[in-house]
Amino acid sequence: MIQYPLHLAAMFVDEVDVTLIAGKGGDGCVSFRREKFIPHGGPNGGDGGNGGHVILCSDENVGDLSAYRYAHTYKAKNGEPGRGSDQNGKTGQSRVLKVPMGTVVIDKSTGKRIKELLEHEEEFIICKGGSGGWGNTHFKSSVNQTPKRSNPGTEGESGEFELVLKIIADIGLVGFPNAGKSSLTNEITRAHPVVADYPFTTLNPNIGVIDYSDDYKCLLLADIPGLIQGASENRGLGHRFLRHIERCKLLCIIIDMAGTDGRDPADDYTALLTELENYDPGFLDKPRLVVANKMDEEAASGNLDAFKKAHPVRVSPISCLSNEGIPELLERFLLKVSGIQKEEQGTQ
Numbered sequence: 001m002i003q004y005p006l007h008l009a010a011m012f013v014d015e016v017d018v019t020l021i022a023g024k025g026g027d028g029c030v031s032f033r034r035e036k037f038i039p040h041g042g043p044n045g046g047d048g049g050n051g052g053h054v055i056l057c058s059d060e061n062v063g064d065l066s067a068y069r070y071a072h073t074y075k076a077k078n079g080e081p082g083r084g085s086d087q088n089g090k091t092g093q094s095r096v097l098k099v100p101m102g103t104v105v106i107d108k109s110t111g112k113r114i115k116e117l118l119e120h121e122e123e124f125i126i127c128k129g130g131s132g133g134w135g136n137t138h139f140k141s142s143v144n145q146t147p148k149r150s151n152p153g154t155e156g157e158s159g160e161f162e163l164v165l166k167i168i169a170d171i172g173l174v175g176f177p178n179a180g181k182s183s184l185t186n187e188i189t190r191a192h193p194v195v196a197d198y199p200f201t202t203l204n205p206n207i208g209v210i211d212y213s214d215d216y217k218c219l220l221l222a223d224i225p226g227l228i229q230g231a232s233e234n235r236g237l238g239h240r241f242l243r244h245i246e247r248c249k250l251l252c253i254i255i256d257m258a259g260t261d262g263r264d265p266a267d268d269y270t271a272l273l274t275e276l277e278n279y280d281p282g283f284l285d286k287p288r289l290v291v292a293n294k295m296d297e298e299a300a301s302g303n304l305d306a307f308k309k310a311h312p313v314r315v316s317p318i319s320c321l322s323n324e325g326i327p328e329l330l331e332r333f334l335l336k337v338s339g340i341q342k343e344e345q346g347t348q
Contacts, residue, residue: 012205013066014165014244017108020127023051023076023092025153028133031084032146043147045136049079049089051129051156055096058117062100063207065163076127079153082135089132096123099163102247106162118168126161130154164243167205169222170337172245174276175254176227176268180293182206183320184254185223188330205244212334219337222248227275242279249340250333251276251288257304257317258297265292265303266310287340289332292317295324 026048033041054076074097080089105115105126115124133151140147173181189208206223224241245251253272255265269290276283290311292304296319304317316332318325 013064013069014205014241016065016068016163017072017160018068018097018163019073019158019160020054020095021073021075021158022054022127022129022156023078023094024155025049025051025130025132026079026081026089026092027152028135028138028150029082029084029087030136030148030150033085040145042145043136043140044084044086045150046082046084046087046089047135047138048082048132048151048153049091050132051079051153052076052092052094053125053129053156054127055094056099056103056105056115056117056124056126057096058101058103058120058122059098060101060120062098064100065103065165067098068163076129076156079129079132081153082132082150086135086137088135091132092129094129100165102166102168104164104166106164108160108162127157127159130156166246167207167222167244168247169207169220169245170248171210171219171221171250171252171333172248173221173223173252173254174227174245174272176256176263176272177225178260179254179256179268180320181223181254184291184293184318185221187320187323187326189221205241210330210333212330217334219333221252227272242276245283246280249287250336251283251286252291252333253288254291254293255307256294257292257300257307258294259299259303260294265307269307269311287336289336290315291329293320295319296322 028048029045031043031045033044035041054074074095076095077092079092082089099117101118101120103117104113106112107114117124131154133153136147136150139149173185175181185206185208189210208221208223210219210221212218222244224244253269255269256263257265259265273284290313292315294300295317304315308315316325316329318329
């Protein structure tokens with residue numbers, strides 16, 4: 001049995017169920033003015049304060065949903081009741097929940113997606129606080145100078161919701177285990193995923209920043225756990241993380257061109273496209289770039305020739321060990337993503 005290092009047990013949480021309860025509005029007050037020499041002071045009951053909202057706020061500094069892994073119920077404060085002397089109750093404090101950018105909010109009672117938080121500091125009131133009740137001052141009239149009624153505050157909204165994270169990145173890395181995704185991420189970004197010679201070294205998605213310091217530009221790269229055949233049918237680890245490349249502008253398909261363990265690179269490429277299509281046919285419509293890794297291996301050159309005959313696609317040959325082809329690949333990343341961004345802007 002494979003023994004994984006202890007530090008790999010750190011949990012990346014991308015799905016949580018939460019119960020959210022907004023604050024109740026404060027009750028209105030029944031009160032009358034009582035002062036010396038003023039026998040008929042009239043009503044002076046204040047209104048109750050509104051209940052606090054439950055607000056989701058996306059934050060670029062939050063990486064996942066682990067803050068909600070154990071505690072699942074979150075409440076906003078109730079509004080204060082009104083008081084005499086026309087004093088209104090204080091509004092209840094809202095409960096603000098920080099979530100990562102890319103969080104999808106699903107109403108569990110209906111299964112409907114109600115919001116996606118994509119921008120930094122984007123806020124969404126998911127449960128509105130209840131309204132404060134009126135004090136008896138509001139019920140004074142010419143025929144009722146001493147009203148003895150007030151309104152109670154209303155209950156705040158509540159519900160059960162599922163929060164699902166879909167990582168926002170420019171480039172998504174896709175490949176079989178041990179194809180070299182983590183090695184490439186280590187080589188070109190500031191992220192430092194674990195690299196080892198056993199399958200499923202990557203247990204959680206990793207986000208790295210490709211920094212083009214000369215151009216003052218940067219790209220976000222998402223490395224998800226390796227796929228295996230049948231991943232779209234919930235086999236292996238990669239299937240549950242495929243949604244993290246849904247928002248990527250560019251898919252980078254990494255092929256082990258050395259044919260480790262007798263694998264055929266051409267068959268691997270076909271299998272990867274099949275798994276992506278089975279999970280979501282829209283994946284095949286995304287721009288993609290094919291990277292042939294481990295070109296420092298003896299069998300890689302022959303396998304690359306056979307691969308090109310089987311698949312007439314442009315291939316970027318690289319070696320994470322010798323740094324061969326890495327600078328050229330970085331340039332292709334920037335050109336590809338920049339071209340996609342320009343095309344998207346032109347269609348708006």
